[in-house]
Amino acid sequence: MTATIKDVAREAKVSVASVSRALNGGGGVTPVTAQRIREAAARLRYVPHSAARSLITRRTHAIGALLPDLHGEFFSELIRGIDLEARSHGLHLLVSSSHDGEEDAAAALRAMQGRVDGVVLLSSPHVDAAFLKANLPDGLPIVLLNSDVKNGADAVLNIDNFAGTYAMVRHLVDIGHQRIAFVGGPKDNYDARQREAGFRAAMAKFLPGEPVRLLAGDFGESSGYVAGRELLVMKIRPQAVFAANDTMAVGCLQAFKEAGLAVPGDVAVAGFDDIPIARYVTPPLSTVRVRIAELGKNAMELLADLMDRPGRSAASVHTLGCDIVVRESCGAHRRGATITTTKKIRHTSSR
Amino acid sequence: MTATIKDVAREAKVSVASVSRALNGGGGVTPVTAQRIREAAARLRYVPHSAARSLITRRTHAIGALLPDLHGEFFSELIRGIDLEARSHGLHLLVSSSHDGEEDAAAALRAMQGRVDGVVLLSSPHVDAAFLKANLPDGLPIVLLNSDVKNGADAVLNIDNFAGTYAMVRHLVDIGHQRIAFVGGPKDNYDARQREAGFRAAMAKFLPGEPVRLLAGDFGESSGYVAGRELLVMKIRPQAVFAANDTMAVGCLQAFKEAGLAVPGDVAVAGFDDIPIARYVTPPLSTVRVRIAELGKNAMELLADLMDRPGRSAASVHTLGCDIVVRESCGAHRRGATITTTKKIRHTSSR
DNA sequence: GGCGAGAACGTAAACGTTTTCATGGAAGCT
DNA sequence: AGCTTCCATGAAAACGTTTACGTTCTCGCC
Structure with missing residues (x-):
């Protein structure tokens, strides 16, 4: 049906070996014959059979x-x-x-x-x-x-979850928040664990006296909602909530909205991921962007x-570093600012 | 390196042909030998070389x-x-x-x-x-x-763009809108053309007297925003805007919000696609869902x-039919209703 | 002009399967 | 018992490449 290397060889009046050499550019073939072979191949619409090729080269590409x-x-x-x-x-x-x-x-x-x-x-x-x-x-x-x-x-x-979370906490602290709560992700999730670690580290560094306020979550919107409601009933309400992902942050926003709490006036909110929705919720969500x-x-x-x-x-x-995206939900002064935590890919270790 | 069919044959003390037959289940091999072959294959961790197989079967799977x-x-x-x-x-x-x-x-x-x-x-x-x-x-x-x-x-x-648009227009008419504008998509886009056709057909059917109000768009958010602003300056403002996709509808929403227009109070908005954001904008966007x-x-x-x-x-x-998703932006009575325009895949023609 | 070197080209093997065909043996039938 | 039939099995060809190896040819040099 479709042309094989043999057909091309016959058409160009050379051996199959020469066709292979000419087409794969390995050399060992005169420019003029190479040209003749290429023309023959084009005329016959020859396409190498990839299975046959990988059978011998042991590469699938x-x-x-x-x-x-x-x-x-x-x-x-x-x-x-x-x-x-x-x-x-x-x-x-x-x-x-x-x-x-x-x-x-x-x-x-x-x-x-x-x-x-x-x-x-x-x-x-x-x-x-x-x-x-x-x-x-x-x-x-x-x-x-x-x-x-x-x-x-x-x-x-x-993804540099640790540095991303760390930088966001630093920013929250910079703009005046002290009582910051963190909504965690699934226990068996690597990203979630790293983000929590980053949070703990940043808190220990920037607000050594503050207790670490941790709420459970599972990366789902409703778990964020639940966490939001839990915050509402606390005697001393945190000034900011940092959710381990945007989806949960959106859930928090929903809970606060229902309760009539102003964001960021009464409580600031931040997320992680910068999902497309983050720009569209009210108020727009400050978050950590992953490229x-x-x-x-x-x-x-x-x-x-x-x-x-x-x-x-x-x-x-x-x-790979993340960017801090400052929108309105965290109560920052600047709007739409982006802070890159790590410019380029960082080569952590190699042995 | 890795085991081939020959190795399995040797291990099971049969020919390669029998191995092939046993493993491919074609029959022509005694249950007991087949079992022996399967065991040998498992022992050697044999995996058929897919390139060799496709070379002869002419199937790549x-x-x-x-x-x-x-x-x-x-x-x-x-x-x-x-x-x-x-x-x-x-x-x-x-x-x-x-x-x-x-x-x-x-x-x-x-x-x-x-x-x-x-x-x-x-x-x-x-x-x-x-x-x-x-x-x-x-x-x-x-x-x-x-x-x-x-x-x-x-x-x-x-996608049944035509029926989807048609059904949405019908719904808008049902809940009382008459002056309905449509924001179109790119001229060379098939979906966009079909949606516009559906809109025209529905208008001709349900509101024969009404002029067809068409605005240009390109499926981008900013083109929706521009269309929204155009609507604002019209002497007789349409009661509803139907954008050919959600992204443009979101742009419209933005324009109306800036102008202080209430949605759906002053003007209703509907979109197409049911992108995830549609649920999260304010007010939640009524749209046509594509599965x-x-x-x-x-x-x-x-x-x-x-x-x-x-x-x-x-x-x-x-x-493939679409679903009408009624949220708040179109001013419907019911909230969260879903209307399926076409239940299952429809076999339109076959020759 | 003979010789050697190096390049151009051809021959054939190899890759790991599937499948056709041949062969042998067992079983069924008269 | 002798014949046929059928079925399990093996041998070998074929799929379309790449590449190692041999052969031939050209050219330069003495």
């Missing part, structure tokens, strides 16, 4: 992206970043998303076996060293996103590096 | 999704729908997104040549019959999303059908 059950902006921006960068490397992108169970993710990872030259994996709680060991064909380069460092992976890339597409791009760059390097390269850990 | 430069919810939900359905068919998903130019999309389509068994293509303005003819390896099944019908593609699946994940799922189902059928199957056109 594809990478896999394995993602948990994500929604919305985060998912799309991450894919966009990865895809763009992958394309610039001439790589295809195999996506497998919406995994929740451990077994589900394991199956997806195994299914990619042999179809990809590398993997970008956004970790869920159950992805740990043991999981990877069991399901990862060894030798397959992998970049872990937002994961605990002690995994045995080749490279790990994290997600850049995260994806960086992950892909790391993976490309790993794939180029022949042997097992050294494991490395990288961090 | 992958499908491609080709998407223009999309953002946010639409992108992620669509991929989710396609991915979930693809997985249930045992197919992998190759994603290529963020194309804007025609040449860009053409290159991506050609790059998928031989790597996929079928394609889901969300069309951009430049994707037409000629484009497909030129860049699509013939015989490759393809499902077109949101595309003009006269393409020579195997199957086309559209995007379902769109992706249906597209994948159609594609799977096409791939199963051996010969060129008949071209067909399908439509």
Whole structure:
């Protein structure tokens, strides 16, 4: 049906080897014959059979992206970043998303076996060293996103949750807040734990005397709402609430609105993520922005590096900084200011 | 390095042919030997080399999704729908997104040549019959999303923009609005054109005497804002504004808010898409919901059908209905009501 | 003019499957 | 018992590349 390298060879009156050489640019073929071969190939609309090629070269020129059950902006921006960068490397992108169970993710990872030259994996709680060991064909380069460092992976890339939270607390303190409460995320979530750690560290640093006010949350809007209501009944109400993500912050806003509390007049609110909605709620939400597409791009760059390097390269850990986005909900003087906590990707360690 | 079918054959003391038969379940092998082979395979962690397999079977067990430069919810939900359905068919998903130019999309389509068994293509303005003819390896099944019908593609699946707009206009009329303005989208956008057509048809039907008030827009928020300001200076102000998408409706809201106009008291507003933000603006936006994940799922189902059928199957056109979501911005009596314009996927024509 | 070096090109093996065809043996039937 | 039939199994071809290796050809140099 479709033309093969043999057809091109016949058409150009050379051997298949010369066709391969001419088209892959390896040299060892006269410019004039190379030209003849290229013309023949074009005439026949020849496209190399990628399966045949990967059978012998043992390269698929594809990478896999394995993602948990994500929604919305985060998912799309991450894919966009990865895809763009992958394309610039001439790589295809195999996506497998919406995994929740451990077994589900394991199956997806195994299914990619042999179809990809590398993997970008956004970790869920159950992805740990043991999981990877069991399901990862060894030798397959992998970049872990937002994961605990002690995994045995080749490279790990994290959002700098700690620095982001830290910087936001500093800002809240700067503009005069002292009694600051924090609404945490799921216990098994890596981001959530890091954000809480950042909060604790910042409080200890800037407001050593203050008690650490922690409320439970699960990253869902209703858990933010519940947390908001809890704050309402406290005898001494905090002056500011910092939610571990925007969704919960929106829930808080809702609770305060219902109770007739003015934001930021009566209580300030801040979130984390800068989801699109953050700009549109009333008042607009101050938050910590994560440059997600850049995260994806960086992950892909790391993976490309790993794939180029022949042997097992050294494991490395990288961090991508966040931006503080000051809108109205935190009661700042300046409006629309953006403060970058870390300018570029930071190379934390490499051994 | 990794085990091949030969290793398994040696381990199980049979020929490679028997291994292939046993593992692919084709029959022609005794239960007891099959068991022995399966055990040997498991022991060696054998995974078939997919390139070698596709070389001979001429099937890749992958499908491609080709998407223009999309953002946010639409992108992620669509991929989710396609991915979930693809997985249930045992197919992998190759994603290529963020194309804007025609040449860009053409290159991506050609790059998928031989790597996929079928394609889901969300069309951009430049994707037409000629484009497909030129860049699509013939015989490759393809499902077109949101595309003009006269393409020579195997199957086309559209959002029922027409019915959605029509139903929303009917609702606006039902609750008492008469002077209704419409903010259109880009001229070269298929969805935008269909929505405008639906608006015209509904107006002609329900309010035959009324003039058709059309404002230009480009689906961007600022174009909605501009349209809103235009409305403000009209001598006879419309009672309702129906924007061709939510983003523009949000822009309108902003313009009205600045001008001190009450929504829906002074003017009602409605949008299209039900983007996540729609619930959070003040007042919450009435809109037409598109079930995007379902769109992706249906597209994948159609594609799977096409791939199963051996010969060129008949071209067909399908439509997926929308839901009217009544919130506060349109001034309805009921709150939070949802009206489905078309229950299930509708099979419009098949030849 | 003979010789050697190096480049251009061809031959064939190899990659890991699936599948067709041949072969052998067991079982069923008369 | 002899024949046929059927089924499990094995051998080998085929899929379309890349690449190691050999061969030939050209050219420069003595």
